[in-house]
Amino acid sequence: RKEVEQDPGPFNVPEGATVAFNCTYSNSASQSFFWYRQDCRKEPKLLMSVYSSGNEDGRFTAQLNRASQYISLLIRDSKLSDSATYLCVVNINTNAGKSTFGDGTTLTVKP
Amino acid sequence: NAGVTQTPKFQVLKTGQSMTLQCAQDMNHNSMYWYRQDPGMGLRLIYYSASEGTTDKGEVPNGYNVSRLNKREFSLRLESAAPSQTSVYFCASSEMAGREKLFFGSGTQLSVL
Numbered sequence: 001r002k003e004v005e006q007d008p009g010p011f012n013v014p015e016g017a018t019v020a021f022n023c024t025y026s027n028s029a030s031q032s033f034f035w036y037r038q039d040c041r042k043e044p045k046l047l048m049s050v051y052s053s054g055n056e057d058g059r060f061t062a063q064l065n066r067a068s069q070y071i072s073l074l075i076r077d078s079k080l081s082d083s084a085t086y087l088c089v090v091n092i093n094t095n096a097g098k099s100t101f102g103d104g105t106t107l108t109v110k111p
Numbered sequence: 112n113a114g115v116t117q118t119p120k121f122q123v124l125k126t127g128q129s130m131t132l133q134c135a136q137d138m139n140h141n142s143m144y145w146y147r148q149d150p151g152m153g154l155r156l157i158y159y160s161a162s163e164g165t166t167d168k169g170e171v172p173n174g175y176n177v178s179r180l181n182k183r184e185f186s187l188r189l190e191s192a193a194p195s196q197t198s199v200y201f202c203a204s205s206e207m208a209g210r211e212k213l214f215f216g217s218g219t220q221l222s223v224l
Contacts, residue, residue, distance in 0.1 A: 004153075008151070043215035044201070046214075098170075099213060101153035101154040
């Protein structure tokens with residue numbers, strides 16, 4: 001079993017739709033969680049951190065469920081520019097510094 | 112405002128050749144990382160340096176060596192390239208190891224023939 005698992009998709013949605021991605025992690029000692037966005041042939045860029053209480057940034061909402069060991073990303077009112085691959089990242093907070101990446105979920109928003 | 116700079120952007124090698132990928136960051140970050148990304152997959156950690164003077168193996172270290180030259184620079188060396196090392200390589204840095212967000216360079220597309 002992979003340490004971090006994501007539904008690869010692709011998710012194809014019309015503009016204005018709401019779409020949600022889930023990511024499960026296997027190590028219960030995981031402490032830090034992030035969503036990164038990666039455009040085709042580009043480097044990943046941090047989209048948002050995921051906090052225990054859940055957090056929102058504009059049209060994006062991230063949630064953490066420690067009991068079930070998953071995090072989610074909700075995108076409301078999808079834009080064409082949201083088309084990208086979304087990577088789930090999980091850290092065990094030690095000085096080892098190893099972030100574990102999911103394989104990514106591909107989103108295509110269509111007109 | 113360069114952030115993380117990687118060179119080269121593209122490289123083609125023949126099997127058995129060697130090369131070094133260079134990475135430098137100007138954010139005064141303590142930790143630096145090398146990842147590889149194969150098509151349709153997430154990033155896999157090759158080596159990392161939690162702080163200047165230290166390096167450690169990641170998930171896929173075989174066939175690679177690294178040098179943390181100073182706080183700014185972290186290089187990745189392929190001593191004898193193999194076709195299985197064809198990939199996109201990303202360097203990243205973070206303020207400290209473990210919990211901080213990662214800043215990535217723009218990547219190196221490496222093909223080994």
